[in-house]
Amino acid sequence: MEPERAQFAKRLRRLARKHDAMSRGYETRIRPDGLLIVRPRRRSSGISLKSVIIFLAAFILFKGLVLAEVGQGTYENRLVAMQSGTWVEQAGAVVMQIDPATRYVAGFLAPFLR
Incomplete structure (x- = not known):
């Protein structure tokens, strides 16, 4: 009797997992045989490309603003x-390096800040 109970519990877990997945949305497809x-x-994923x-x-705008200001x-x-x-400061220095985009943004914003 115990193996049947374990198999039944396994089926219930599998159905619960499938039900949880379906509750977040599903797609329906028709196979060639109907x-x-x-x-x-x-x-x-939680983060989109946009x-x-x-x-x-x-971030580039922020770096350009800081560069133009100081x-x-x-x-x-x-x-x-x-x-x-x-x-941590060294990593921040690498990230905050002046790159061409930052230089361009700073050049664009500088007349407005002075």
Whole structure:
């Protein structure tokens, strides 16, 4: 009797998993022989490409704004100070390096800030 009970419990767990997956959405397809196949939709990752692009654009805008506000000399001095700090500060210095996009944004924003 015990093997049947274990097999039944396994079937119940599998059905519960399938029900949970179907509750988040499903797709119905018709096979060539006319049989309807219902499958749960795949989960999408939590982060979309659009949100990553918006984040990167905002970050470059932030770097350009800081560069335009404090000036290139002061900005580079602060980067040098960060490079001699802890590993977190060193990582921040790498991320905050002046790149062509940051330089372009700073050049565009500088007339508005002075």
